[in-house]
Amino acid sequence: MHFLLLGATGRTGQLVVTELLTQGHTAVALVRNPDKLPPRKGLTVVKGSSLAKADIEMTITATSTPVDGCIFTLGTLRESESPFAKQVTPPRFLADSAGVASEVLLAHNVSRLVIMSTAGTGDSWPGLPLVFRAYMGWTNLKYVLADHNLMDVDVRATKTAWTLVRPIRLEFDTKKVTELDVLDSRGSGRLKMSDCAHIRAVARFLVKVAVEGIYIRETVVVRDA
Template sequence: MHFLLLGATGRTGQHVVSEVLSRGHTAVALVRTSNNLAPRSGLTIVTGTPLSAPDIESTLSATPSLTPCAAIITLNMVRESDSPFAPQVSPPRFLADSCANVCAVLRRAGIDRVVVMSMAGVGDSWASLPWLSKVFMGWTNIKYALEYHGLVDREIRLTEMDWTLVRASRLRFDDQKGGVTGMEENIQTLGSDGKGMSMADSVGVSNVARFLVSVAVEGLFSRSTVVVRDG
């Protein structure tokens, strides 16, 4: 299978690239800068922005003999640093407008499938968040990420795409903490509302990447939303 990847230079996106290629698939990635994404066999890299429909169209045609069967989007908001208090750099509608552009171009190309990574707490999963998580999000600039992913959530439901929104629990970047990147854990799915979430919930970035690719390959959770955490 051949995939269009958005957000491939990010910490989750790079794991998605590895997962796609390790399964024997191919991908074309639209990236704003290619500095963080090394060329690899089976991966075509195109420089541009998801805010530009022509750039997305150019990406789809970058591999003339291959047409993507689906898009996997792991775009996220950029802050000045990893601190939860750091100011936002990305414009408020970057995620939503990027998603809308991708969906419009894919539909014109006859491609209907899109899998988008979101975050727990968006939409109807907010009610199931532990109250301490709500306090933390409201106290820090993570509240903006929640708001902007909420715009994506609303935007994609207006499309005719075969979409899936994967709302990840707190991401655990094992590879940046000296952990074992290849360690696999079971993924638990909690439904759209995330009922049963706890303060201890997290999901390894490599695990959520595997889940995103599986959802895209197997056509799981069509036109639905799912909260995920490590089992």
């Protein structure tokens, strides 16, 4: 299969690239900085903005292979990794990027859209441990969450065959191999302080969902099993 990738230079996005290519699929990635994602066999890299309709259009048509779907791992940017750091990306960066992608995909008769969201979005908020809610609500992560909430609402209103994947507390140890529990959109009311999701497992799950066409128009919370 052949996928459009948005967010391919991020920590999870790069693992999605590796997973796709390892499985024999191909991809075309729209990135702000191509230096962060050197071309590899089966991967085409296009420079541009996910907010620009023309750039996504150019990316989809960059190869002669028709796109089968889009895997969206974009994240917002802050001035540093500190949760109190100032937000760099616009308030609706994720929501607007997903909206533009949806419009272009549908214009090319492509409906499949798999999005990495985050636990705490939408109806998963009440099920988060209190400490998690305090952390996200009192730091500048609240702006990240607000954008995820906007995207969550907007994507559901599109005609795409969307899937929203909400990992809880991403862990970035790429050497650790884990399996994931897949819960309903609320986290089944069983989320705990110790819950996390390692990004290799999340990347593998995003690819599985996209390739197999599962959880269409569904939202799931994932955590390490």
